[in-house]
Amino acid sequence: MRWLSGSHRAGFIGLALLKVFASRFSRAEKLTMAGLLVLIVLALGGLAIWREQVGVERPLPGGVFVEGVIGKPQIINPLYARANTVEDDLVKLIFAGLVKTNPSREFIPDLAESWEVQNKGKTYVFKLRENLKWQDGEKLDADDVVFTIQVMQNEAYTGPYRTDWLSVTATAVDDRTVKIDLPDPSTFFLAKTTIGIIPSHLFALLPVAGIGEPTNNTAPIGAGPYQFSQTSGQEAISLEPNQYYYAGTPLIDKIVFVSFDSEKELLTALANGNITAGGFSGAIPTEDLLLPSSHQYIYPLPxxxxxxxxxxxxxxxxxxxxxxxxxxxxxxxxxxxxxxxxxxxxxxxxxxxxxxxxxxxxxxxxxxxxxxxxxxxxxxxxxxxxxxxxxxxxxxxxxxxxxxxxxxxxxxxxxxxxxxxxxxxxxxxxxxxxxxxxxxxxxxxxxxxxxxxxxxxxxxxxxxxxxxxxxxxxxxxxxxxxxxxxxxxxxxxxxxxxxxxxxxxxxxxxxxxxxxxxxxxxxxxxxxYTYLVDAKVKGTTESINISSTPDRF
Structure with missing residues (x-):
């Protein structure tokens, strides 16, 4: 799911992107993208040839992954993103929470390196990782976590998570320690801490009602593995690796989300080789989702x-x-x-x-x-x-x-x-x-x-x-x-x-x-959720549980 294998990678991605860009972008944009594609294809081709000469099958850094999605994002903000939409996809990659889930639905550290449960289940103490930074290079600390929670508690907040946080008290004990007190023990509290943290240095001066405005979220800054790069018209959004990501630089050089109006259009683009992958959770019959050029993975949604x-x-x-x-x-x-x-x-x-x-x-x-x-x-x-x-x-x-x-x-x-x-x-x-x-x-x-x-x-x-x-x-x-x-x-x-x-x-x-x-x-x-991926892509798996469609990444 993460990369293409062998010499197929360079040629396939170059052709796929050229097909998408030729049909969707202006002449000036095409010229710019064409130049970038030449560099990408040459780089990927060299890496692929080296890998095949050595004869070892392993993931290599580089490459572009072109994902087809339904609809266009309105608000790229974890506090407002609608579930199982392109907004949700982008938020998953751009932002990070205190904890996250692994493929077995177990909670594992994300921005928090550890946590303790105290006071008979009514207090959670999270210890943040050292030297965390936002994608703009600014320091990320406990105040950002408390700020995020307080936004969701505010009466002016209109997102879907207010009831999750209304009755808790969040305190920044020091720069790296956050204490959250609950009125009663909650078996499922950790699930709520997977929500992405937002930067207080960008939003604190805004009224809470304005934090969810699309105009204040056009170039989002998070702490996840990928950062917002650019938009191409209203049809595509590009992400590139976050150089400050705590877990190191992700392998894929660029992820491009190309928007479609319907699953039928998305399926056609996949069948024609215009994109690398796409997901389906609508009413297209299962048998119509069997493409000889793609691997199919089926995940029951929660x-x-x-x-x-x-x-x-x-x-x-x-x-x-x-x-x-x-x-x-x-x-x-x-x-x-x-x-x-x-x-x-x-x-x-x-x-x-x-x-x-x-x-x-x-x-x-x-x-x-x-x-x-x-x-x-x-x-x-x-x-x-x-x-x-x-x-x-x-x-x-x-x-x-x-x-x-x-x-x-x-x-x-x-x-x-x-x-x-x-x-x-x-x-x-x-x-x-x-x-x-x-x-x-x-x-x-x-x-x-x-x-x-x-x-x-x-x-x-x-x-x-x-x-x-x-x-x-x-x-x-x-x-x-x-x-x-x-x-x-x-x-x-x-x-x-x-x-x-x-x-x-x-x-x-x-x-x-x-x-x-x-x-x-x-x-x-x-x-x-049926996920179709071009057969040339390596690293996909069906043996995972997904809590939402972005968990495919």
Missing amino acids: QYRAVFFNQFGENKAIIADVDVRQALAYATNKEKIIKEVAGGNAEIVNSPILSGFWGNLPDVKTYNYDLGAAANVLTKAGWKDTDNDKVLEKNKQRLAFTVTFKDDKTNALMADILKEGWQAIGAEVNLNPVNSNDLINTIIRPRNYEVLIFGQNLGADSDPYAYWHSSQTADPGLALSLMYDKDIDNPLEMARLSSDLGRAISYYHSFQNAFAKTVPAILLYRPN
């Missing part, structure tokens, strides 16, 4: 699409009925959704703790698609079609509700499949597509929905508390299934406070069993 129920809304007589939710679960054709919506490039999800994460209960109760079982549940609960209109009633209440979702092709198709199954068991299903802005601001934040189709990205933090505990149901909390159930809340609370891993896992098993019994949401599928 996220899911789901149907969330608001048991506190105006229609709570319907939504709060556990028999209704169980019947709807039986009448949900997950296999059809994966085939038609995700192009077969996904896995069925039955538990809120995904497989591959500790605490997952493999044999949790499942609701396989079964219209007969769904009908039986409703019949036993007293739901009947008393007026032959194909809609069930109970206590003069019709089995009717509204499903809200983002107005796009993918979600509309998913909603249609759900409606088909639910109508078949006697439900009246009204569909309510809304635009992206309204979905967030007028639907999700005020929790103004009966049934919601939405996705949640867990990242490295698999703590289910934030997504399912009743205390997290109000904005800015992340829990989208509105309910109160002590059999769900209690084990989530106890697992968080437990310092014993075995006991915490036992609590999470109890949580998953309660979840399966009461169905606060219908979990649909977990998308796969």
Whole structure:
């Protein structure tokens, strides 16, 4: 994944870049890039020939890696970057956190060389590496870490991480020591410290509301392995090695991100040899992603699409009925959704703790698609079609509700499949597509929905508390299934406070069993991330767990 092998490297990269640049840049830019490419190709060719003469297969410094991505970055800042986007990719390479995860999802040092857990799990003390520097050569110290945390705690901060940091106190003990006090022990706290640290010397004089403005993030400065180099129009962004990176200079001389509007365009560019690699997590059928010129790597993402129920809304007589939710679960054709919506490039999800994460209960109760079982549940609960209109009633209440979702092709198709199954068991299903802005601001934040189709990205933090505990149901909390159930809340609370891993896992098993019994949401599928890399590239691997798409690097 990191470099090309042999004499193929120089020729392939030169040809790929020339194809991309010829179609996307102005004449002046083409001339400049052509000169650079001549130097790159000559340098790479010499290295490749030397390596082949010696006859030893090993990675060599140099080379250019051309990555195709969907969309263009808006804010290259770790405090604001949206998950699994080109912004997220860039942030992963440009910035560094206190800790990071390895391919086995274990936490390892990043900017912090070590850490201690004190005060029965309520205090974390991080020791920064010596002589850390930002990419502009300025000193990086504990004040930068505290500044980053305080930005996320500020009321004017509009990024997605405020709830993670609201209740903690961060203190710079000295230049290299940061102490973070928590109100209670948290098994998953380290996952939050993977977020990139931002430089106080560049942002401290700005109002917090301005830190996330695109105009203040056009040339980002971080402490990660690569630094921002240049943009070419609006189509490509180049990164080069960070000379101050604590782990030494990365092997690749340049990483170029080329933007495409759709996965279809990206696939065409790969098939034509215009780019080195590209990732897919949309609806392109799996069989269409088999290119003879590329290696394919498939990674299940730590996220899911789901149907969330608001048991506190105006229609709570319907939504709060556990028999209704169980019947709807039986009448949900997950296999059809994966085939038609995700192009077969996904896995069925039955538990809120995904497989591959500790605490997952493999044999949790499942609701396989079964219209007969769904009908039986409703019949036993007293739901009947008393007026032959194909809609069930109970206590003069019709089995009717509204499903809200983002107005796009993918979600509309998913909603249609759900409606088909639910109508078949006697439900009246009204569909309510809304635009992206309204979905967030007028639907999700005020929790103004009966049934919601939405996705949640867990990242490295698999703590289910934030997504399912009743205390997290109000904005800015992340829990989208509105309910109160002590059999769900209690084990989530106890697992968080437990310092014993075995006991915490036992609590999470109890949580998953309660979840399966009461169905606060219908979990649909977990998308796969398919990464295609030109066959000439060496160093790729499939034996890793990725917490987000940037973990491919």
